[in-house]
Amino acid sequence: MIDPVIICVAITGSLPQKSDNPAVPITVTEQIESTQEAFEVGATIAHCHVREDDGAPTADPDRFAALQAGIERHCPGMIIQLSTGGRSGAGRDRGGMLPLRPDMASLSVGSNNFPTRVYENPPDLVDWLAAEMAIHNVTPEIECFDLSHIYQAAAMYADGRLPRVPYCQFVMGVKNAMPADRHAFEAMLKTKTHLLGDAPWCAAGIGRHQATLNEWAIAAGGHARTGLEDNVRLDRTTLAPSNAALVARTAEIAARYARPVATINQARAILGLRDSAVAAAVAAGSEVV
Ligand SMILES: [Zn+2]
Numbered sequence: 001m002i003d004p005v006i007i008c009v010a011i012t013g014s015l016p017q018k019s020d021n022p023a024v025p026i027t028v029t030e031q032i033e034s035t036q037e038a039f040e041v042g043a044t045i046a047h048c049h050v051r052e053d054d055g056a057p058t059a060d061p062d063r064f065a066a067l068q069a070g071i072e073r074h075c076p077g078m079i080i081q082l083s084t085g086g087r088s089g090a091g092r093d094r095g096g097m098l099p100l101r102p103d104m105a106s107l108s109v110g111s112n113n114f115p116t117r118v119y120e121n122p123p124d125l126v127d128w129l130a131a132e133m134a135i136h137n138v139t140p141e142i143e144c145f146d147l148s149h150i151y152q153a154a155a156m157y158a159d160g161r162l163p164r165v166p167y168c169q170f171v172m173g174v175k176n177a178m179p180a181d182r183h184a185f186e187a188m189l190k191t192k193t194h195l196l197g198d199a200p201w202c203a204a205g206i207g208r209h210q211a212t213l214n215e216w217a218i219a220a221g222g223h224a225r226t227g228l229e230d231n232v233r234l235d236r237t238t239l240a241p242s243n244a245a246l247v248a249r250t251a252e253i254a255a256r257y258a259r260p261v262a263t264i265n266q267a268r269a270i271l272g273l274r275d276s277a278v279a280a281a282v283a284a285g286s287e288v289v
Pocket residue numbers: 010013014047048049083085229
């Protein structure tokens with residue numbers, strides 16, 4: 001049975017800086033180059049944040065637009081997922097880029113603690129972000145930092161706030177939130193299956209838990225996220241030289257479990273995404289400019 005793994009690369013995030021790892025792409029130009037390298041070794045989703053020139057997180061729609069255009073140009077057909085996460089903006093600024101109509105956007109549906117603060121996702125903001133995504137035909141990825149977030153996603157699907165079956169990502173290993181604990185992972189997966197059946201899902205592990213969550217998700221039939229946003233190291237003593245190196249590691253784990261890495265077309269089909277005009281043009285053999 002062909003059961004491809006979608007590899008998502010979270011290229012930048014809002015926290016890591018060059019001082020943590022010089023390979024973290026900060027400028028839009030660096031981000032496009034880093035994404036292209038990751039794309040060439042098998043990443044099919046680019047999860048994107050943008051930064052100011054000094055490295056500070058921002059939700060500036062113009063920066064998102066420049067990054068989106070660059071990825072479309074250099075990584076034809078790659079699935080672009082923009083972050084509406086709370087570190088880069090406040091309130092509705094977090095969704096100011098949704099009119100750019102990326103393929104996907106991240107959506108948190110509940111609050112929880114982060115290492116040094118509360119990650120606030122009040123119900124009215126969650127509903128507004130979900131409504132904006134529906135208006136602009138953006139597919140959400142539900143960031144599940146807690147078991148309750150899976151229940152909330154299912155409730156939003158049941159009452160129509162989420163028009164399509166949610167694609168849930170279990171995020172584990174965030175200090176003060178869900179630990180990278182096998183029992184908790186199995187509880188999250190069982191809950192997803194209980195509420196959403198065989199809907200595709202994915203998982204991300206933070207810091208040293210990245211490869212562990214890749215392995216658990218791949219072994220259990222899910223999809224995998226990697227990248228410098230979540231983890232800047234290959235191991236305790238070695239910095240990851242690039243996003244591509246982390247993608248290659250995830251691809252190796254997939255190979256160990258006899259799961260091929262998803263192509264663009266497979267990833268788009270699994271996620272039920274609209275066809276990329278760029279991907280369609282490539283498939284038809286025409287030049288994309
Ligand atoms: Zn992110």
